[in-house]
Amino acid sequence: MCNCQKTNENFSYDIIKTDKHTGARRGVLHTPHGDIQTPIFMPVGTAATVKSVLPSTLKEIEAQIILSNTYHLYLRPGSDIVEKAGGLHKFMNWDRPILTDSGGFQVFSLGALRKISDDGVIFNSHIDGSRHIFTPESVMEIERQLGADIVMAFDECTAFGTEYAESKIAMERTLKWLKRCFESKHNDKQMLFPIIQGNMYEDLRIESVKATSEFAQCGIAIGGLSVGEPAEVMYKMLDLLQPFYPEKMPRYLMGVGTPDYIIEGVMRGVDMFDCVLPTRIARNGTAMTSNGSVTVRNANYKEDFTTLDSECDCYCCKNFTKAYLRHLVNTNEILACTLLSIHNIRFLLKLTENIRKAIENDNLLEFRKQFYEKYYGKLLQN
């Protein structure tokens, strides 16, 4: 019996299995550029490139969908250029699904350069200081020009520690903007994902998830988490939200990418994750491996002629030693960025692949236990 939720001809989500013990979901999201098996990790390619990794390599390591960014592409090269190029897929030579973030996060992370009002955000470019305005309408237009499969609503993300009153205003503003995003978007080839906000305040989060769900058509996102709060706080928020999501849609936890956050997220009903972490730490000389984090740059790998991760099937792990990788990192060679990025992305993709298998076998709890023992060298709480 198909339980798929048809939203339009181009998008639908099937839940093909639910883990008996945790309720974690194994699903498939259908998009115009192909299917996405969930739970999934999505590599981030902010400026229309996953830094230092070829699209062909991303396919080899089985990346199913990648992110790109509205704010950054709007500034450079300009969303009109991308549109003239035939859209983002063509421009960057990636024919699988793409998700574009709206720039809401940049409004947050480039905080010093902007001014927010109900109408939108006036901000100065971090590149040349020039003044620009983002409104829900303009962001939807930019995302239309870029042409990603999934487009994020324009939201306001608040920092951990933001006071209640301010968080409430931001959450309510995000809802108002959401309504305008939907009103200004007329394109069945793109799926708009609304974003839940509300900082760490339970009533705000619940209000946000309820109202946001009204708009969700085939996917909903959880924003404003993993912004510096303790892990337990984030887990608590995810627990809180879980009863309120639209049932048969994928849930996307934005900006999350450590292995434990991903596993804990899946156990709390999340289906999609993205994070710059694997590529950023790669460029800074660190790898995630099945035996835990490895700072390849460290001196103790100088004469370590073993592979980075014997359980990994990526190009880096099949062909190079830690001593060589350390040498590349140490001499500031570009190849270090590439090889470690390939590995780290593959590691998280493989993690989500294993999670999917575990769900299929009603085995997620046992998988989690074994993974933690190996990765963190300890048993975690239940």
Added chain:
RNA sequence: GGGAAGAUUCCCGAGCGGCUAAAGGGAGCAGACUGUAAAUCUGCCGUCUUCGACUUCGGUGGUUCGAAUCCACCUCUUCCCA
């Protein structure tokens, strides 16, 4: 043979009587990184277990309350003239 400049902590290089264990780079070592203003950023970097103590600025000997800094000689380096 004659003249000139110089020798500083792993390297380069500032300092030119006390505020100097000695600027700044580099190298080295470690840490951070979570919807990418990040191939970035932070810390350590003479020795000792910390406050602190001790040993350092080519060598030796002086001047001085006090010297990496001033003087003498020695050693070595570089440059110019024969």
